[in-house]
Amino acid sequence: MVPGPDVKSDVVQFDAAARPEIAEEAELVERAQALPRAFGDLYDLYYGKILGYVYRRTLDAAVAEELTSNTFFKALRALPEYAHRGHFGAWLYRIATNEIKVHRRTTSSRRESGLKWREELGRVHFACPGPGGEEDAEEKMRTFAQLHEALRRLPEAYQVVISLRYFEAMPYAEIAEVLGKRLGTVKSLIHRGLERLKRQYRREPREEGFSP
Amino acid sequence: MRDQGEFERWLAQVPVPSLQEGPHREQVKAQLLHPTHPSQGNGEEPMRTRTAFRTTRLLKLAAGLLIAAVVVAAGWTAEKVYESVSKKSRVVEVGDGYHTVIPPDAPADSAEKAKRHHEEMKQLIGQKKYKFVNTFEMPRGRKHYVYQFTFADGSKGGCGFSIPLEKVTSWDDYLQKSNKEQAQLNEKMRKAIVAGKFRAINVEPLLTHVCREVDSGQKVRVQRIALPDGKQIASFRREEAHSPEYETSWEEHLEEVRQGKRVLLDEQTFKNYTYELTLEDGSTTGFTCGGAQPLEKTPPEEIARMFDQAAGGAAGKDR
Numbered sequence: 125m126v127p128g129p130d131v132k133s134d135v136v137q138f139d140a141a142a143r144p145e146i147a148e149e150a151e152l153v154e155r156a157q158a159l160p161r162a163f164g165d166l167y168d169l170y171y172g173k174i175l176g177y178v179y180r181r182t183l184d185a186a187v188a189e190e191l192t193s194n195t196f197f198k199a200l201r202a203l204p205e206y207a208h209r210g211h212f213g214a215w216l217y218r219i220a221t222n223e224i225k226v227h228r229r230t231t232s233s234r235r236e237s238g239l240k241w242r243e244e245l246g247r248v249h250f251a252c253p254g255p256g257g258e259e260d261a262e263e264k265m266r267t268f269a270q271l272h273e274a275l276r277r278l279p280e281a282y283q284v285v286i287s288l289r290y291f292e293a294m295p296y297a298e299i300a301e302v303l304g305k306r307l308g309t310v311k312s313l314i315h316r317g318l319e320r321l322k323r324q325y326r327r328e329p330r331e332e333g334f335s336p
Numbered sequence: 337m338r339d340q341g342e343f344e345r346w347l348a349q350v351p352v353p354s355l356q357e358g359p360h361r362e363q364v365k366a367q368l369l370h371p372t373h374p375s376q377g378n379g380e381e382p383m384r385t386r387t388a389f390r391t392t393r394l395l396k397l398a399a400g401l402l403i404a405a406v407v408v409a410a411g412w413t414a415e416k417v418y419e420s421v422s423k424k425s426r427v428v429e430v431g432d433g434y435h436t437v438i439p440p441d442a443p444a445d446s447a448e449k450a451k452r453h454h455e456e457m458k459q460l461i462g463q464k465k466y467k468f469v470n471t472f473e474m475p476r477g478r479k480h481y482v483y484q485f486t487f488a489d490g491s492k493g494g495c496g497f498s499i500p501l502e503k504v505t506s507w508d509d510y511l512q513k514s515n516k517e518q519a520q521l522n523e524k525m526r527k528a529i530v531a532g533k534f535r536a537i538n539v540e541p542l543l544t545h546v547c548r549e550v551d552s553g554q555k556v557r558v559q560r561i562a563l564p565d566g567k568q569i570a571s572f573r574r575e576e577a578h579s580p581e582y583e584t585s586w587e588e589h590l591e592e593v594r595q596g597k598r599v600l601l602d603e604q605t606f607k608n609y610t611y612e613l614t615l616e617d618g619s620t621t622g623f624t625c626g627g628a629q630p631l632e633k634t635p636p637e638e639i640a641r642m643f644d645q646a647a648g649g650a651a652g653k654d655r
Contacts, residue, residue: 179355193364248353264351
């Protein structure tokens, strides 16, 4: 995730001149709006990020792939009406977030909160693998899965902001853009969400030997 | 964890998992960039005059989804698409009036493979061996149902269909139902036009060079397609062919004319009008027609003739 702007007020603005990647992205968006097959560049740019985000929200590879494709199909369909104001990625994250929300409404939570990640461990990797190899990855995954389970018990709004902030390392301003909320609202949501997550996490059952 | 600050610091350091990307990436990309089959008779503009029909087919062909295109175009990047403008991309029929674009750097057996996969796909539909992937909503409210097939050689490919495959018993049944649905839509569109329930949303000029190839003596029609980055594609179709056969850059076409490899016989410029129709149920749909005059000035008998022509086309091989 690219670093966000230095925001000192609730007004979020991205300066294209200061962030060349934004100007470049604007060009890609413009091109894709004129010629749908040029959408491939934007797809290449964001596929991995959106897939990762959805996976971290669902911990189900098949669901993550399905919702990721839904996200891009919807983005392509809505592209003619999309007004580029700074960060195309924020718009994609917003669509993906809605997809996750809709998916959860239509799917029993039991299905998603299972232990499917164990079966898919071979497809999962961490940015900084530890010396323990596969065992280490499993341990990290277990930690994350328990955190994920605690997070899933919070209201959706908290899940989204905490995921974006701590798992996607997204700046506050960008989270505000994704959610279409004011910066202060986002900070407040994160603060309250953290408090609830901490309480919930303490209540989560632990597997033997695990300690945060 | 004593306080929230400590918890937050711990949270920020928790390793987060990433999912290794699989074939899904390229499969979805192929579906995105080639979202529909140009000859399924269920595209955005099912009706138009002869010239515009060819032209729009061409545009759709360039962006359309074909079963084999998923295989052939796997690994394409948009950059490669643009690079290919300077080379010849072949357009081949895979069977039943379906076409695919073979990029210049595709393996030599791509066309044969695409044809084989098309035949296999027809069998797999009858055997109900497919996997539903997604519903792709076309602009203006139409839906495409995307399914994935696993072919005998182990490769996978996706294709969009205008009706869910679960509702059909075979490939022929699909064609029959799809054509029937298209005919119903055409009738609704005809009624909307007759009732004056349409509005223009775009008009664009279309240029075609009518040429003769010096080597073969064949007459070809070369359609110019402008890309937003300033590049222009020349799409070639033999006079007797139903669809474009290959592409080069427009500059390359002009250079070959200058070099005497191709003789410029004539040019044709048409206006392509796009309308939004409001159907009797209140839904809207797109309608493109090309010709000398806009729909507003087209006599009712000409409109009826256009629909009759399209109905005839839909029933034939050149869907």
